[in-house]
Amino acid sequence: MGLLRPAAARAAQETERRESGTPTTGVNGDQGYESAGPFEIVADFYGPGPSGVVVTESGRIFVGFPRHAVNHKGATLGELxxxxxxxxxxxxxSMPSAAAPADRLMSIHGMTMDTQGRIWAIDDGKLAGQPLQPGAAKLVCFDPASNRMVQKIVLTAPTLLPDSHMNDLRVDLTHGQAGTAYITDSSFGHSPALVVVDIATGRQRRVLATHPSTQAEPGFMAMVEGVPLVYTPGKPQRFVTGGADGITLSPNSDRLYYAPLTSRRLYSLPTALLSDQTVSEEALAAAVKDEGEKGTADGLATDAQGRIYTTNFEQDCILRRNTDGSFDLMVHDPRILSPDGIFCTKTHVYCTLGQWNRLAGFNGGQDKRKPPYHLIRFPIGPVPAYDAEQKT
Incomplete structure (x- = not known):
């Protein structure tokens, strides 16, 4: 188990905290500098960095390794x-080949699982240094029982733009004959939006492309590994930026939550409206709810109780937004660099740590990433505490 501190030190601190009532972080606790919260390092990766992750009820783990930042020669989708x-x-x-872009997986990014246990992924289609090819960007579905791809919907213009970065997705089986997929296009340029796909027909629609809820905020400043960095459209970026990125559904799929990467705000929409392709842009815009601040988040995930887990690349942590709008710090540690893909099982939250802010493109051509990249998990509920010296 990859704990945040040496086991003896952590045990002593936890005992002191329980006996004194002092919080591990916050007021009169450590002021947010110490590691907090237990987590396990599930896997270490060398070579390509990880992004999306899905864990089945039986414990099978699937990870996506996108090629849009580095056109690597490994699998873009793999099982551990x-x-x-x-x-x-x-x-x-999954491996590079001479097959047509529509007939192979190019660059798997966001991943999710529907309520029937099928795995869905967004293939952003982008290979580093190359233009986006026709047929490359697509929505794909897999059946883990048969280890087969069972559905593919190629994304096309005008839904797909030349600078699109189809980033993450969620699948709602409560609307549409076969369900509806919601995709965030964070954009490699300055054209983000939400994309809605009717799974039965393949009909696709680009929405809220100019709405503030999908846009990167000009002048946004983030503290990344202690360095103040500002997003200025049209100038070279020094950290990972973009529009609509993190996305998650409520437990009963009646509401979609999403957030721009370059923003601290969280937004939501009723899926009854969003899935209806006859609803006007004006009606959708009027229905957007500003849910308030949630920190700088890349990935979002929801547990069965409706609590939203948000990655945070400024504070090297993962937060939980409770249903009353309050927040809990779940884990915090210097190793939680660029927390990205995030997935909830019934008992744990899994998250990939890709070190994306250290890519050469943000650091004057120098790749500052330091493998291994981690896949971590932490428990949704509190870790049981036992006193071996307690008298019976």
């Missing part, structure tokens, strides 16, 4: 099996 990343669902689909 006995210390290996096994190309999934097949070598032919």
């Amino acid at each position: 099996v006995q210390g290996r990343v096994v190309p999934w669902p097949s070598v032919a689909l």
Whole structure:
């Protein structure tokens, strides 16, 4: 188990905290500098950095390794099996090949699981240094029981733009004959939006492309590894920026939550409206709810109780937004660099740490990433505390 501090020191601190009633962070606690919260390092990755993650009820772990930042030669989608990343669902689909972009997986980014246990992923289609090819960006669905791709919907213009970065997604099976997919296009340029896809027909629609809820905020300043960095459109960026990125559904799929990457605000929409492709842009814009601040988040995930977990690349932490709008600090540690893909099971939250802010493109051409990249998990509920010296 990869705990945040040496086990003896952590145990002593936890005992002192319980006995004194002192919080591990915050007022009269450590002031937010110490590591907090237990987590496990589930996997270490060398080579390509991880992004999306899905964990099945049986415990199978699937991870996406996008190629839009580095056009690597490894699998873009893999299952973790006995210390290996096994190309999934097949070598032919997941590994680089001469197949047409529509017939293979190019760059798997966001991933999710629907209520029937199927795995969905967004293939952003982008290979570093190359233009986006026709057929490359697509929505794909896999059946983990048969290890097969069971559906593919290619994204096309005008839904797809030349600078699109189809980033993350959620799938709602309560609207539409076969369900509806909601995708965030964070944009490699300055054209973010939400994308809505009717799964039965493949009909796709680009919405809220000029609405503040999908846009990167000009002049936004973030503290990244202690350095103040400002987003200025049209100038070279020194940290990961973009529009609509993090996305998650309420437990009953009646509401979609989303957030721009370059923003601290969280927004939501009723899925009954968003899934209806006859609803006007004006009606959608009027229905957007500003849910308030949530910190700087890349990935979002929801547990069965409706609490939203938000990654935070400024504070090297993961927060939980409770249903009353309050927040809890779940884990905080210097190793939680660029927390990205995040996924909730019934008992744990999994998150990939890709060190994206250290890419060469943000650091004068110098790749400052330091493998291994981690996949971590932490418990949704409190860790049980036992006193071995307690008298019976």
